[in-house]
Amino acid sequence: MLDEYIEAQKNEIVQEICNLVNIPSVSEETKDPQMPFGEGCKKVLDYTLKLGERLGFRTKNIDNYCGYIEFGEGEKLVGIIGHLDVVPSGDGWKTPPFEASIRDGKIYGRGTIDDKGPVISALYAMKAVKDNLKVNSRVRLILGVNEEKDWKCIKHYKEKEELPSIGFSPDADFPCIYAEKGIATMYIKEDYSKYEDLPIKIAQIDCKNNAINVVPKYCKVVLKLDPDRIDVGDCFNYLSDIIRELDFDISYDTYDTDIHITSRGIQAHAAHPNLGKNAVSQMIILLNRIYKHFGYNINILDFFEKHIGMEYNGKLLDLAIEDESGILTLNVGHFKYDEDFLQIGINLRIPVNTPILEVTDSISKKSEKYDLETYVAGKQEPLYIPKDNELVKLLCNIYNKNTNSNAKPIAIGGGTYARAFDNCISFGANFPGDQDMCHQANEFVDIEKIVLACKIYAEAIYELAK
Ligand SMILES: [Zn+2]
Numbered sequence: 001m002l003d004e005y006i007e008a009q010k011n012e013i014v015q016e017i018c019n020l021v022n023i024p025s026v027s028e029e030t031k032d033p034q035m036p037f038g039e040g041c042k043k044v045l046d047y048t049l050k051l052g053e054r055l056g057f058r059t060k061n062i063d064n065y066c067g068y069i070e071f072g073e074g075e076k077l078v079g080i081i082g083h084l085d086v087v088p089s090g091d092g093w094k095t096p097p098f099e100a101s102i103r104d105g106k107i108y109g110r111g112t113i114d115d116k117g118p119v120i121s122a123l124y125a126m127k128a129v130k131d132n133l134k135v136n137s138r139v140r141l142i143l144g145v146n147e148e149k150d151w152k153c154i155k156h157y158k159e160k161e162e163l164p165s166i167g168f169s170p171d172a173d174f175p176c177i178y179a180e181k182g183i184a185t186m187y188i189k190e191d192y193s194k195y196e197d198l199p200i201k202i203a204q205i206d207c208k209n210n211a212i213n214v215v216p217k218y219c220k221v222v223l224k225l226d227p228d229r230i231d232v233g234d235c236f237n238y239l240s241d242i243i244r245e246l247d248f249d250i251s252y253d254t255y256d257t258d259i260h261i262t263s264r265g266i267q268a269h270a271a272h273p274n275l276g277k278n279a280v281s282q283m284i285i286l287l288n289r290i291y292k293h294f295g296y297n298i299n300i301l302d303f304f305e306k307h308i309g310m311e312y313n314g315k316l317l318d319l320a321i322e323d324e325s326g327i328l329t330l331n332v333g334h335f336k337y338d339e340d341f342l343q344i345g346i347n348l349r350i351p352v353n354t355p356i357l358e359v360t361d362s363i364s365k366k367s368e369k370y371d372l373e374t375y376v377a378g379k380q381e382p383l384y385i386p387k388d389n390e391l392v393k394l395l396c397n398i399y400n401k402n403t404n405s406n407a408k409p410i411a412i413g414g415g416t417y418a419r420a421f422d423n424c425i426s427f428g429a430n431f432p433g434d435q436d437m438c439h440q441a442n443e444f445v446d447i448e449k450i451v452l453a454c455k456i457y458a459e460a461i462y463e464l465a466k
Contacts, residue, residue, distance in 0.1 A: 017107055057126070097441075112444050119141070142164075
C-alpha cells in the first residue's frame with residue numbers, strides 16, 4: 001500500500017545507509033559521560049537522531065547511551081529496536097570497510113546489514129506510515145550503541161524510559177524468529193605457575209584480541225625450551241610430524257631455544273561455528289601433544305583435548321543437546337595467559353528448552369575432575385515465543401504476503417535485542433537463503449532487498465500501530 005512512496009525514497013535510503021557506514025562506530029567503553037561508548041558511537045547516534053528530526057520525528061538522546069526516534073499519539077507504544085554500533089572491521093576487505101561503496105546493486109561496508117542498513121530501512125518505513133496513514137499508537141525506533149559488546153545501552157534505556165508493549169528488532173532474519181538460544185560465556189582456568197619447573201614453557205599467547213563470539217582465525221604462541229633438559233632438535237622434528245598428522249594450518253619458526261607457533265583458521269560468527277575453523281582449538285591440541293610427547297601433563301590442555309577438541313557441538317562434554325531450536329554449539333573464543341593463569345573462554349549457544357545453569361554446571365563438574373576452576377562471565381536467557389503467538393503469526397504473514405512465499409518462523413543461535421523486551425521478536429533484514437554477512441569481511445546489503453524490507457516493515461508498523 002505504501003510501496004510506491006517507498007520506491008520513491010530509494011536513493012535517499014541508499015544515501016543514508018552510506019552516511020551511517022562512513023561513521024566508524026565500534027563500541028568502546030570510556031569514562032567520558034559525553035561519549036560513554038567512544039567518539040564514533042556518539043557521532044553516529046547524534047547523526048541518526050538529527051536525521052530523524054529532519055524527517056519530521058520527535059527524538060531523544062538518553063545520556064549518549066542510546067536514543068529514540070518517535071511518531072504517533074496514543075497509549076500504546078510500539079517498539080522497533082536496532083543498533084548503530086558495529087564490530088571491528090577485521091581484515092580481508094576489498095574496499096575500505098568504513099567507506100561505503102556501491103557495486104552490482106549492493107552497498108559494501110561494515111554495518112551495512114548489521115545493523116545500519118536495517119535501521120535506516122525501518123526509519124524510512126516509519127516515515128512512509130507517518131506521512132500517509134493514520135495510527136492510534138506511538139511508534140518508537142530505539143537505537144543502542146553497545147549491542148556488539150555488553151548491551152549497556154539497552155539496560156540504560158530500560159532503567160530510564162518507557163518500555164514498548166509490543167515490537168520487533170530488525171537485526172536478524174526473515175520471515176521472523178520465534179526462538180533464540182540461550183547464550184553463556186564461560187572460562188576454564190588453571191594456575192600455570194605450578195608447572196614452573198617444566199622444561200617447556202608457554203611464554204606468550206596472542207589471539208589478536210579475538211571477540212568471544214567470533215571463531216578465531218589466528219593464534220600465536222611462543223614456547224621456551226630448556227635445552228639442558230629437552231632435546232630441542234627432537235622437539236622440532238616432532239612438531240613437523242604432528243602438524244602433518246593433525247592436518248592443521250600451523251607453521252612455526254625457531255629462534256635459538258624459542259619456538260614461535262602460528263595457527264590459522266577460518267573466522268565465523270560463534271552462532272555458526274560450523275562455518276569456521278578454530279585456530280585456538282588447533283593450537284591447544286598441538287600444545288597438549290607437545291607436552292605429552294615429552295611425558296608431561298598440563299591439566300587444562302589435557303581436559304581440552306579430551307572434552308572439547310575440534311568439536312563445536314558439545315559431544316565430548318556429553319552435551320550433545322538438541323531441540324526444536326537446534327543443537328547446542330560452542331565456540332572457543334579466548335585463550336590467554338593472565339596473572340599466572342592459563343584461561344580458555346568458550347561461548348555457548350544453548351537450545352531453548354535446556355536451562356543455561358544445567359549446561360554450565362555440567363562443564364564445571366567435568367573440569368573439577370581435572371582440578372580446574374571455572375566461572376561464568378556472562379549469560380543471556382533464551383527467547384521463546386510459541387509459533388502460534390499472534391505477533392509471530394502477524395509478522396510472518398506480512399513477510400509471506402510481500403514475498404509471495406510460504407515461509408515458517410525460525411529459531412536462531414544468535415542473540416538479538418528482541419530478548420531484551422517482552423513481546424518482541426526479531427524480524428529481518430536477512431532474507432532466507434542470503435549469505436550471512438554479519439561480522440564478515442566485505443559485509444554488504446543488497447539494495448533491492450533492503451528496499452523490500454522497508455515495505456515489509458512499513459506494513460508491520462501500520463498493523464501494530466493502527
Ligand atoms: Zn546486530
